[in-house]
Amino acid sequence: MKDAKFAIIDVETTGGGIKGNKITEICIIILKDGKEIDRFTSLVNPGRDIPLYIEKLTGINDRMVEDAPYFNELADRINTLTENCIFVAHNVGFDYNVVRGEFSEAGIDFNRKRLCTVRLSKKLIPGLFSYSLGNLCTSINIPHYDRHRAEGDTEATVILFQRCLDLDPEYEVIDEFLNRKSKESYFPPHFKASDFEELPHKAGVYFFRDKIGKPLYIGKAIDIQKRVLSHFKEKSNRKYELLQNTHSIDYELTGSELLALLREAELILKHYPKYNKAQKNPTKPYKLTSYHNKQGIEQFALHKNKIAPVSWMQFYTREEAIQFLEHICEEFDLCPKYCGLQQGVTECNHYKIHTCSGACRGDLKAETYNARVSKALDYIHTYEQSCLLVEKGRNTQEKSFIYLKQGRFAGYGFIDETEEFNQPEDFTNFLNPQKSSAYADRIVRRYLATQKGITRLPLKQTETSNQNIFEAWLS
Structure with missing residues (x-):
């Protein structure tokens, strides 16, 4: 391991998370035995306008990059420079995925072992108030010039990484981080690996919380640990932002999937977490009713706005209503035509239900058919x-x-x-x-x-x- 080469990398981008984000500047410093052996820095033409808020943050504007090379023009050089290197960055999940995305667009499969200086410094320099690069440099007296520019941030990360090497001369911690099970490489930077192992393989609801304990996201799962890990592996910008703000994850066991679903809905309405989709007010429900037609056959129908003498059940989507009607049609040997599943036909010819009582053809007396409907209604009443x-x-x-x-x-x-x-x-x-x-x-x-x-x-x-x-x- 002491012969390993480390590529310390920082990128500036057009903003917007990791998916579809374009690089505007990149800096790579290669270390071996803790010393710099190579360096590469370049502005990059992102092929799109740089948002004003990004220009104010980084100082990089459209004019500065208009004559800069596109990433695909730099891809071979960067690929060769970082070959056989361990990819190191402060919050490596961001830089690595953005760089990998650019390589993918250039038609190159880019894969490197990666090491995060946020997680590494938390292990080797514990107890600090904040592990953002700026605050970390202030806390341990690392010079940090040209903040939010690729070279300035990379140089500060190099010094931080060298401090970590001094604190880990036998590479014991670095070896541990590199040889951990692959799932740990997906963990959010502020989330403790030990806390993940405490998540159960049981049904319940779980809470992604920020640094003050406020719920950011609430979900349900049959296997909480497995579901949480799947969140870590998602690459959407919204999920990336959630994970960057997550400091802890806890849970509530429910025993069953149904109770987990109900608790999730209740808790989302109670807390309105930032990263849960808003629960919109449902539309007026479809109501299931029945009536006797001209042939004396009791017939089911769905309605939304009409006032009916009886209303047996209600559904919040037409799909749910149709699925239920198909179920009772098959279960009690009824006619699709008289279950509201077909209209404008003289005889049943449903695409899915191939059994028919024959009432639609006159093969079954109304009294016999209505007795079947009565059994279906008894079944429906159990829902109420x-x-x-x-x-x-x-x-x-x-x-x-x-x-x-x-x-x-x-x-x-x-x-x-x-x-x-x-x-x-x-x-x-x-x-x-x-x-x-x-x-x-x-x-x-x-x-x-x-x-x-x-x-x-x-x-x-x-x-x-x-x-x-x-x-x-x-x-």
């Missing part, structure tokens, strides 16, 4: 009943439950399997009441329509009690 959905808990000794009050999400809880219930109201001791919302309602509907084998325990709410008292048994 108060019940507990019982699923896996946070550990093997526990179960989780989700309380649906008249089919709508109203709370959740966790129950140890050793608990005994002598009174119906004992369930309330474990209930975390929640306000329902259109989002939660939609999540529950979709989950029940697509997932099989869910344990549903009907509940009877006493009419005389002012509290939520249920009759149910976990078995």
Whole structure:
């Protein structure tokens, strides 16, 4: 390792994260045995206008780069210069990915081992208030001239890296960083590798937090650690910005995917994290109704704005409604034509459902067909009943439950399997009441329509009690 060469690199760019970002200036200083053996610096024509805020930050403007070479004209030289070198930068994820993106556009596959001086200095010079290059140089007395210019920032990074080499003369820490499992190379600069190993391979919600603990992003996962790692590997500009601002990640176990979905929706509405997509107010729902047509056949229909005598269910997208109608059509041997799945046809010829009761052709009496519809309605009514959905808990000794009050999400809880219930109201001791919302309602509907084998325990709410008292048994 002591024979290794290090390419300390800094780039100035047109801004906008890592994806599609163009280099306006690059500096490379090659070190061997801690000493400079080569250097390359050049302005680069980005092939686009430089934004005003970038010009104010770096001092590089369109006039300065108009006669500069494009990156593809420099690619071979940079590739040769850095060959067999370890790519070193302060916050290496940014510089490496921008340089690699430029090489990709030039038709060259650029791959180097990489080392981050942010993570390295945190390990070797712990306890500093800030590890940004400017603040770090001030803290440990490193001269830093021409800030936000490639050569000035590279020279400061070289001195910082030389200090790290002095603190790690046997290259023990550097070897450790270079030989770590590849996943650690994706970690955000402010995130501790040890904290990642504490993330569980279990279902729940997770929180990306800034340096004061404010949630920046909230997500859900069946496997929290695996999902968090996938965020680290994403290359979008928005995700890069999120990771640069992330200082810690914590989590809340839910036991089940459904509860994770519900908690995610609730917590996003509570905290409005910067990097979560805004939850827009859902449009007016599609309502499922039924009526008797001229042949006396009970027929299903969807409506949005009409007032109907009965309304069995509601859906927030037409796709969800159609999927549910297809399900009950097949499950109860009904006609697609009379389930609102086909219009303007005399007989069913649905592209997906190839079974037909024959009522549309007159092969089945209305009374017989309506009896099937009655069974379908009994099935639909189960969606409007108060019940507990019982699923896996946070550990093997526990179960989780989700309380649906008249089919709508109203709370959740966790129950140890050793608990005994002598009174119906004992369930309330474990209930975390929640306000329902259109989002939660939609999540529950979709989950029940697509997932099989869910344990549903009907509940009877006493009419005389002012509290939520249920009759149910976990078995």
